[in-house]
Amino acid sequence: MKLYTYFRSSAAYRVRIALNLKGLAYDAVPVHLLRDGGEQLQPAYRAVNPAGLLPALDDGGAAIGQSLAIIEYLDETRPDLPLLPADAAGRARVRALALTIAADTHPLGNLRVLKYLTGVLNVTEEQKLAWLHQWMSAGLASFEQLLATDTRTGRYCHGDTPTLADCCLVPQVFNAQRFQLDLSPYPNIVRIHTACAELPAFQQAHPAQQPDAE
Amino acid sequence: MKLYTYFRSSAAYRVRIALNLKGLAYDAVPVHLLRDGGEQLQPAYRAVNPAGLLPALDDGGAAIGQSLAIIEYLDETRPDLPLLPADAAGRARVRALALTIAADTHPLGNLRVLKYLTGVLNVTEEQKLAWLHQWMSAGLASFEQLLATDTRTGRYCHGDTPTLADCCLVPQVFNAQRFQLDLSPYPNIVRIHTACAELPAFQQAHPAQQPDAE
Numbered sequence: 001m002k003l004y005t006y007f008r009s010s011a012a013y014r015v016r017i018a019l020n021l022k023g024l025a026y027d028a029v030p031v032h033l034l035r036d037g038g039e040q041l042q043p044a045y046r047a048v049n050p051a052g053l054l055p056a057l058d059d060g061g062a063a064i065g066q067s068l069a070i071i072e073y074l075d076e077t078r079p080d081l082p083l084l085p086a087d088a089a090g091r092a093r094v095r096a097l098a099l100t101i102a103a104d105t106h107p108l109g110n111l112r113v114l115k116y117l118t119g120v121l122n123v124t125e126e127q128k129l130a131w132l133h134q135w136m137s138a139g140l141a142s143f144e145q146l147l148a149t150d151t152r153t154g155r156y157c158h159g160d161t162p163t164l165a166d167c168c169l170v171p172q173v174f175n176a177q178r179f180q181l182d183l184s185p186y187p188n189i190v191r192i193h194t195a196c197a198e199l200p201a202f203q204q205a206h207p208a209q210q211p212d213a214e
Numbered sequence: 215m216k217l218y219t220y221f222r223s224s225a226a227y228r229v230r231i232a233l234n235l236k237g238l239a240y241d242a243v244p245v246h247l248l249r250d251g252g253e254q255l256q257p258a259y260r261a262v263n264p265a266g267l268l269p270a271l272d273d274g275g276a277a278i279g280q281s282l283a284i285i286e287y288l289d290e291t292r293p294d295l296p297l298l299p300a301d302a303a304g305r306a307r308v309r310a311l312a313l314t315i316a317a318d319t320h321p322l323g324n325l326r327v328l329k330y331l332t333g334v335l336n337v338t339e340e341q342k343l344a345w346l347h348q349w350m351s352a353g354l355a356s357f358e359q360l361l362a363t364d365t366r367t368g369r370y371c372h373g374d375t376p377t378l379a380d381c382c383l384v385p386q387v388f389n390a391q392r393f394q395l396d397l398s399p400y401p402n403i404v405r406i407h408t409a410c411a412e413l414p415a416f417q418q419a420h421p422a423q424q425p426d427a428e
Contacts, residue, residue, distance in 0.1 A: 050359035051314060061303050062364065066317070069309035076302045088290045089275050095283035099316070100265060103280070107321040116348065123335060134330065145264035150276065 001026040002058040004048060006033050006040075007210035010106050011067040012055035013171035016210075018071040020201035021162055022081045030212035033111060068095075068102055071164055083164045094158050097146055097165035101172045105139025109175060132179050140176065140186050143169065147188035155195050162196060170196050174207065215240040216272040218262060220247050220254075221424035224320050225281040226269040227385035230424075232285040234415035235376055236295045244426035247325060282309075282316055285378055297378045308372050311360055311379035315386045319353025323389060346393050354390065354400050357383065361402035369409050376410060384410050388421065 003019065003026045005012040019026050031054055032039045039045055041052045049056040049065045056063040057070045059077070064070050075083050084091045107113070109132050117123045117131060147153045157165035173193045176183060183190050196202045207213060217233065217240045219226040233240050245268055246253045253259055255266045263270040263279045270277040271284045273291070278284050289297050298305045321327070323346050331337045331345060361367045371379035387407045390397060397404050410416045421427060 046359075050363045051310075051356035052359070053314075053318065053356065062307070064303075064306045064310060065360075066310040066313040068313055068317075069306045072309060073302055073306040076305065088287055089278075091290065092278040092283045092287040093276070095286060096265075096278060096280040099280040099282055100267075102313075103282075103317045103321055104267065107317055108327065112352075113322065116345070121335065121337060121341065121345075127335065131330070131335075138326075142265035142267065145260075145266070146279075149264045 002029050003027070004029045004031050004045070004054060004056040004058070004063075005210070005212075006031055006054055007207045007213045009033065009054050010171040010175055011053075011102075013174070013205055013207060014067045014102075014167045015055050015057065015070050016205035017162075017167045017170060017202055018074055018083055018164070020205050021083060021167070021199075022074060022078055024074065024078060028211055030210075032212070068098060068164070068168075071167060075164075083162070083167065085158060085163065090152065090158060093146075093150070093152060094163045094165045097143065097157055098168045100139060100143050100146065101168040104142065105135060105172060106175075108135035109179075129179060133181055136172070136176050136179070136181050137185075139172070140181075140183075140189060144186040144189055147192070153188065156192055162199070162201070166192065166196050169193065170202055216243050217241070218243045218245050218259065218268060218270040218272070218277075219424070219426075220245055220268055221421045221427045223247065223268050224385040224389055225267075225316075227388070227419055227421060228281045228316075228381045229269050229271065229284050230419035231376075231381045231384060231416055232288055232297055232378070234419050235297060235381070235413075236288060236292055238288065238292060242425055244424075246426070282312060282378070282382075285381060289378075297376070297381065299372060299377065304366065304372060307360075307364070307366060308377045308379045311357065311371055312382040314353060314357050314360065315382040318356065319349060319386060320389075322349040323393075343393060347395055350386070350390050350393070350395050351399075353386070354395075354397075354403060358400040358403055361406070367402060370406055376413070376415070380406065380410050383407065384416055 005028050031045055040054050046052055048063045051065050056065045064073055117128055152158055154160040156162045219242050245259055254268050262277045265279050270279045278287055331342055366372055368374040370376045
């Protein structure tokens, strides 16, 4: 299995965690988001993933894009150490938590969006940081509410084993810390992030541990 | 089953299509995104969905949020007329297409984001429209590439029956048309949108056909 990845890509980080939690070996193929106007947009990578987005998984057939689709695929084809609960209601909750990060939070702080804000709309660095904090805090506040109001929250986001929700939460907390967001309003998130950070699967997926880390 | 919905919400529109395609009856509970500073943020709705986001599905237990999580839940609990293919690779492709809209495209044109652009960053109406076109065209171009380069594309996004991918595509095209985006660079999208628009399931889910339409 080959994973096209970039060390600081939040979406690639999610998939690296998932692969590690499931104990699956893979070859990392670095794609540099900033070199040559973005290697992900060049023909070589477009031949792998026509969408021109990271990450992508090559498992023999057509490459699979989109981190959540990749993780669901891994869970379906390698059912040991599942990342989704056994019951439909639990799976719905875990997917909703994951999407609260992957759809509602992360896309607004993406590199291409920040480049547009500064390059086209000429916002200041201060305004850029306020933008990042606005959407990260909105997303993390929703996530915290979903954790705080549900008895299914455990040592991790859903029960006492890590799921797809934790795979999404940890990279978002990494981003929040990188941009100095105050995490004290989100005690469940902080607690769960600490619990995840103790596990080798999360440690080894960290951006600083990647072969292409700068 | 109760669906908390707003006629023009793209995410609620996806779920309405899915419910109709699966032939499932539901009660629509309108939540007005603009009234009272957003009814979705008020305590009455927060008691249903603590995340304060639309849509949400009430199927007896805890309400389920996030359109894609709701559709997966419906497909798991009501397996007739499936919205995901039978094979893992096909499911991965359909989910990746859906996320290309739901994660990469739609969140950047959301109401709250547009309000921030005009209200906080003081962008002009012209700049707002350029922003919308930028992200809609990027997302639709990726989607078009995924359709054009894959033999699994059929009358609909994946084969000859509608899937989760079509549930996401049609509301995004509605948004694109609402903001006068030129769709001619995306012939597969236009063709599939036309095929979907012929089906009653899509027609009845259209914003203009909702009880809360304005």
